[in-house]
Amino acid sequence: MKTIELEVGSRAETGKGANRRLRRDGLIPAVVYGASKKNFNLQTSRKIVTNIVNGGNDNAIITLKSSDKDVNGKYVLLKQWDRDITTRLPRHVDFYEIDLKKTVRVNVGLKFVGKAKGIGDGGLLEPVAREITVDCLPTAIPETIEVDVSGLGIGDSLHVEDLIVPEGIKKVYNDNFTIVTCTYVKEEVIVAPVAGAEGAAAAPAEPEVIAKGKKDEEGAPAAAGEKKAPEKK
Secondary structure, eight states, rough: OOEEEEEEOOOOOOOOHHHHHHHHHEEEEEEEEETOOOEEEEEEEEEHHHHHTTTTTOOOOOEEEOTTTTTTEEEEEEEEEOOOOOOOOOEEEEEEOTTTTTTTEEEEEEESSOGGGGGTTTEEEEEEEEEEEEEEEEGGOOSSSEEOOOOOTTTTTEEEGOOOTTTTTTTEOOOOOEEEEEOOOOOOOOOOOOOOTTTOOOOOOOOOHHHHHEEEESBBOOOOOOOOOOOOO
């Protein structure tokens, strides 16, 4: 379980103008909602949130530190964030308040371990899914779930039902979807050019050239490289 502490402050003003002023001061607006059934408008450091977002902390438990007693000590998960299309820095962040004694539903990344035996026979390992959804206590959220692919031969696959997850973790899915498969390596086929009527390869059609020269007296442009016939006297 990964935990992070984050300093936050109450945000009295809302709206685009107030948010722009926050960003000029190195802050961003934040919202907390969830377990307490009450939303809190907050502000926090843009730099720290950027580090959290870019540090692979999607399922880290974040403890809020604030002078506001209604917010101080709350446990939250990073729910979603908006990025500036130019700077790629976070513009706004949403946190979901959690109860450490109640289960949450999160997506957990998959980590493929081992070498598939089919690779030695010329096969190729192809991951199909990169994460799965699970239910568990917040304190039991794994950073990743390992997928052992060493037993996969060519043509074999692993499905979500095959995954072994830690105790206390419940996989959530409707269909037994494919996680990873080992397939044949497809060879590139080079197609020979089709011969023409006289045995030679058919030449590609020449594109039409639109002349950009001066127009002749009848209004048609002179063909490129063609000399104009002298006028009869």
